Amino acid sequence: QKEVEQDPGPLSVPEGAIVSLNCTYSNSAFQYFMWYRQYSRKGPELLMYTYSSGNKEDGRFTAQVDKSSKYISLFIRDSQPSDSATYLCAMSLHDGGATNKLIFGTGTLLAVQP
């Protein structure tokens, strides 16, 4: 079993729809949760960052973490064609080491149709 599971999609939605992207994980020690957006043939860019359980909102994007269920979500409201990209979840624990590597999901390919 992978530490982080993410449905690869593809997910196709009409413009203006609410999009829900999800990841599940197995390591209950994870404390930091991130979402990266990757456009085709580009490097991923950090989109959202959350610490521990709860919600965080930034414009049309909301990141949600449910540590009891080991489940994280990214919601996109009023989706736009420019949101079409691959979305990768990433997470990490913090055990006091000098560097804690991120563990990535496989990414979900999202296509927003105009």
Added chain:
Amino acid sequence: DGGITQSPKYLFRKEGQNVTLSCEQNLNHDAMYWYRQDPGQGLRLIYYSQIVNDFQKGDIAEGYSVSREKKESFPLTVTSAQKNPTAFYLCASSRPSAGLYGYTFGSGTRLTVV
């Protein structure tokens, strides 16, 4: 502006040839990483380095080599021992405790065997 520069953007390799992918960062980050990305497989860690003159193997290090002689630079050599090198290669960097700050990625190098 600070960032990570990967070059070249596209690279073609003949069978049996070694090639080197460049990664340079001016973010003053201590840690650097190399990932390979294949369709449907997400990001797979090849090598990472936490400090100058030190690096560790990731999950798929066979057929690859790296060096870290300068803080700013972390070149990746794809050797002839790598049987299936065609892929998209991503370099990333982070501060210590990557979980707190996340990674900054370069824009990638697409390597094709011809």
